[in-house]
Amino acid sequence: MYKYFQVIIVSLILFSCKSTEEFTGFSYDPPDVTNTTDKIIQKQARRTIGVDSPKVWISNEFEGARVNDVYAYDDSTYEVFIAPENSPINNSPWYAFKIWSDTVRMAKIRLNYPDATHRYVPKLQSWVQTDSTWKEQMELPVRYDTATGAATFDILLAPDPIIISGQPLHTSSDLISRLTHRGVLGNSFAEIKKAGESKLGRPVWEMEITEVKPDQKAPVLAIVSRQHPPEVTGYLASLIFLEELTAENDLARKFRETFVVKVFPMLNPDGVDMGHWRHNAGGVDLNRDWENFNQPETRVVKEALEPLKDSELRQMFYAIDFHSTNENIFYPINEEVKTNPDNITQQWVEHVLAENEEVEFSIEPFDTSSPIAKNWFYHTFGIDALTYEVDDRISEKELEQVSRSAAKSLMKVLLENWDKTSVEN
Ligand SMILES: [Zn+2]
Incomplete structure (x- = not known):
C-alpha cells in the first residue's frame, strides 16, 4: 500500500513538472524546436531563370528574395516552387521574386509550397524611378487550392521587372x-x-x-x-x-x-x-x-x-x-x-x-x-x-x-x- 502511494506521488510530481515546466513546443511548433543548436540549412541558389518562348524570367537575385525553382506548366501558367531554409518548420512560407517577360502578356502564377500551405497574400511592387525604390502597388487576389495548399494569381507581365512578395519588402x-x-x-x-x-x-x-x-x-x-x-x-x-x-x-x-x-x-x-x-x-x-x-x-x-x-x-x-x-x-x-x-x-x-x-x-x-x-x-x-x-x-x-x-x-x-x-x- 505504501509503495503504491509512493508511485502515485512520484507520478503526480512528474506530471505537474511536465505540465508547467518542461516546455517542448507550442501546438504549431515542429518537433525538437527547443533544441537550438545549429541545424543545416538549404542555401537558396541565387539565379535568374528563363522559361517558355517568348521568355518569362524569374529572379531571386536580391535581398529578401525566396524562390527555389520555376517551370512553365502551359503557355500561360508558371509554377513557382518555394521551399523553406530547413524543415520541419512552422507554416510561414515566405516568397519574394522578380518577374518579367520579353513580351507583354497575361500570366497565371501558381505558388507551390512543398509541405506547407499558402499564407501570405501576394503584394505587387514596382520600381519607382523618381526615388529609386520598390514601392508596393497592390495586393493580388489568389485562388486557393485546398487539396494542395497552392495558390494561383493572374498578373500582367512586361519587359520591366516587378517584384511579387508575401509581405512588403523590409530588409x-x-x-x-x-x-x-x-x-x-x-x-x-x-x-x-x-x-x-x-x-x-x-x-x-x-x-x-x-x-x-x-x-x-x-x-x-x-x-x-x-x-x-x-x-x-x-x-x-x-x-x-x-x-x-x-x-x-x-x-x-x-x-x-x-x-x-x-x-x-x-x-x-x-x-x-x-x-x-x-x-x-x-x-x-x-x-x-x-x-x-x-x-x-x-x-x-x-x-x-x-x-x-x-x-x-x-x-x-x-x-x-x-x-x-x-x-x-x-x-x-x-x-x-x-x-x-x-x-x-x-x-x-x-x-x-x-x-x-x-x-x-x-x-x-x-x-x-x-x-x-x-x-x-x-x-x-x-x-x-x-x-x-x-x-x-x-x-x-x-x-x-x-x-x-x-x-x-x-x-x-x-x-x-x-x-x-x-x-x-
Ligand atoms: Zn513570430
Whole structure:
C-alpha cells in the first residue's frame, strides 16, 4: 500500500513538472524546436531563370528574395516552387521574386509550397524611378487550392521587372534609412549602434532612446522585433511605436525624460535578407533560444541587457516582443504570476481595447515555461512582458491607428506605474 502511494506521488510530481515546466513546443511548433543548436540549412541558389518562348524570367537575385525553382506548366501558367531554409518548420512560407517577360502578356502564377500551405497574400511592387525604390502597388487576389495548399494569381507581365512578395519588402540594409525617414533617428535623444553580429556577420542593431540624465535613476523599456523574418506587420508596428516614442509632444518628452528605451529593431537580419520562412542562418527558431542562447543573435540581447540587473541607476521595467500571426493577439504573462511592476499588460490592454473598439483583438495569457523572449525578461528581471502579435492581413490604416494609440497608452501606463514605484520607494 505504501509503495503504491509512493508511485502515485512520484507520478503526480512528474506530471505537474511536465505540465508547467518542461516546455517542448507550442501546438504549431515542429518537433525538437527547443533544441537550438545549429541545424543545416538549404542555401537558396541565387539565379535568374528563363522559361517558355517568348521568355518569362524569374529572379531571386536580391535581398529578401525566396524562390527555389520555376517551370512553365502551359503557355500561360508558371509554377513557382518555394521551399523553406530547413524543415520541419512552422507554416510561414515566405516568397519574394522578380518577374518579367520579353513580351507583354497575361500570366497565371501558381505558388507551390512543398509541405506547407499558402499564407501570405501576394503584394505587387514596382520600381519607382523618381526615388529609386520598390514601392508596393497592390495586393493580388489568389485562388486557393485546398487539396494542395497552392495558390494561383493572374498578373500582367512586361519587359520591366516587378517584384511579387508575401509581405512588403523590409530588409536589413534599409533599416537605418527607414528609421531616419520616419524621424526616429536624427534626434539627439536617439542613438543606434552595432551591438553585435549575426551568424553571417550582419550587424545586430541596438537603439537607445532617452532624455534621462546620466546620474538619474530610471526605468527601462525593452523592445525586440523581427525574430521571424516574414512577420513584417509586427515589425512595422514596432517602427510606428518608435515614431511615437521619439515624437515632439508632451507625453513622449515626459516619457523620454523618465524612461530609457532599449530597442533591437531587427534581431534576425540573416533570415530576413535570405528570405527565410522563420529561422536564422543557424537553422533555428530564435524565439525558442532564450534559455540556452545557442545563437549569436539572442546572445547579443542577453549580453546587452543582463548587466542592468546589477545597475543602481537603471531598472528593467517592461518588455515587448513584436510578431505577426493570423490575428491581432496579445500573449501576456498569466495574471497570477507576480511580476514587479505587476500586470502592466492587463492595465495597458484595457486602453488598447477601449481606444480601438472596431478592431478585433484576442488575449491569451500563458505560463512562463517556454524559452521565448518574453519569459527571459520575466525570469531574468522579474518584470512583466508581452508578445505583441499583429494580424498578417491588417490594413495600413488600422496598423497606423492601433500602433499609435497603443504606443501612447503604453507610455501613460508605464509613467503611472513608475510614479507608484517611486512613491513606494
Ligand atoms: Zn513570430
